[in-house]
Amino acid sequence: MNKFDLLITCPRFKERDASAEVKYFLAELGDEEAVAEPIGMPGILACQTKIDPMEVIELLKGYIEDNLVYFQYTLRYIPIQVVVNSTIDNIVDAINELKNRIKNKDTFRITIEKRHTHIDRNELIKDAATVITNKVDLENPDKIILIEIVGDKTGISIIEQNDIISIPIEKREGDFEEEDFLPY
Known part of the structure; x- marks a missing residue:
């Protein structure tokens, strides 16, 4: 991918699952045409979205508040300008x-x-x-x-x-039980 708006990290060998997760979340935020694909390096996805990357981060922060348990495969969301x-x-x-x-x-x-x-x-x-x-x-x-x-x-x-979202940190700081999340 020659241009990307976000880099997203995930566990090794979970790139396909993480890609589906990212596309789902971005569709929920208003971009049903977002592309998230592995870039040939373990644990890294590049994402193109029609939403400004800094706005994606802000929208995701709000989305995470009510939906953190659904973040099963993605680890970090990094905006790229x-x-x-x-x-x-x-x-x-x-x-x-x-x-x-x-x-x-x-x-x-x-x-x-x-x-x-x-x-x-x-x-x-x-x-x-x-x-x-x-x-x-x-x-x-x-x-x-x-x-x-x-x-x-x-x-x-x-x-x-605070412009990089770390899902593990969000989960540690949240009020959740460990069984609320899938092990991988």
Whole structure:
């Protein structure tokens, strides 16, 4: 998939079940044409939706409140704002396009998830950090520059810490019994 709006993680070998789950939830949220498919790496799906990825996250947060027990196969929902070919120059250019999402007083952190790539993490961080002049805060940043490298494609977002949905954390923090969920 050359363009995706969300990366979704799931247990290995549960990609097909997770794909069906994602399509069902997105249909419930208003996109019956969403596509969620494995990308050839265990435990990862790429999803295209007509709904803005940040709006999907907000809608899912509300949906989870009443439907958490139905999240059986998906683990994390990660919004992606821009997709580029996986080169340092392309990634830095994309960050430059998105940097207006960071206000002057916001602190930031760069988080990189690398899968199936030889891009040097330190070189990427050094080059990406030159685009943003704000103060760095590794522990509690106002904004996170999220770089998700998945082979020859990279998804980039500038998000806040609560913009990634973690179903296991939601289940731990919820008021549920363990038997409410399917074991896998």
